[in-house]
Amino acid sequence: MTLVDERSPQTQASPRATVRGVTKVFSQGNQGVTALDGIDLDVAPGEFVTVLGASGCGKSTLLQLLAGLDKPTSGTVETSSQPALMFQESALFPWLTAAGNIELALKLAGVPRKQRADRVQELLTLVRLGSAGERRVHELSGGQRQRIALARSLGQGADLLLMDEPFAALDAITRDVLHEELADLWQRTGMSVVFVTHNVREAVRLGQRVVLLSSRPGRVLRTWDVELSQPRTIEDPGVGALSAEITAALRQEISRHAAA
């Protein structure tokens, strides 16, 4: 399986996702709720973008639009191919084994049957579960389930991975290990990632760029480039310093919204 992005430089130069002037209004009863307002965002090939914001600011809505699961009320969302999507819950099929879940993704991605077993094993090894293929979902820990979900996303062959608080339900140590593995996989595969979280340190630990959304309606309030090399850890002083700055901006936004 090819993990390194071998496409032409021209293809590599065009963004994996382009969001232009996106507004999303939901109807709640007979009222309209503006979840997102005038969002512009480009995700470059191989870029890792984290999206932060207070609860209800429209982070998940933005991912749903990027995934093509919903349409904007106005504006445009374009992606270079169908993205893979990963949630807080692994959403694995409980009647299939770990390997079976990955194989299904390969099948749906059109991988010929003969190649699937080898690819499944490669993907299992990649997420450090090389010997767990025959386990059923209930026999896997929360962290292992998220690893299988990640392997399944990688198996879809997508060049853009959308992650909606994928590690929020895990304990701190497991989350830390998965941060390390995700950062490593991201570097090895050349995929682009849009990672939604409300954990500021997680956003800084993982992202190359942190996008802070305002409280409802969600607008891009500010972005930060994270000029810290990978591998980095959540305890790094640089991660701590930038997290403190972003937390202050987030707090200010939450106070502003509460007073409005």
Ligand SMILES: Nc1ncnc2c1ncn2[C@@H]1O[C@H](COP(=O)(O)OP(=O)(O)OP(=O)(O)O)[C@@H](O)[C@H]1O
């Ligand atoms: N299908 C829907 N119908 C009506 N309103 C919706 C729908 N989906 C989201 N909303 C509203 O849009 C706003 C943004 O929701 P969204 O789930 O995107 O926020 P979020 O930032 O992901 O929140 P959280 O951090 O709590 O998960 C909220 O006010 C929510 O109630």
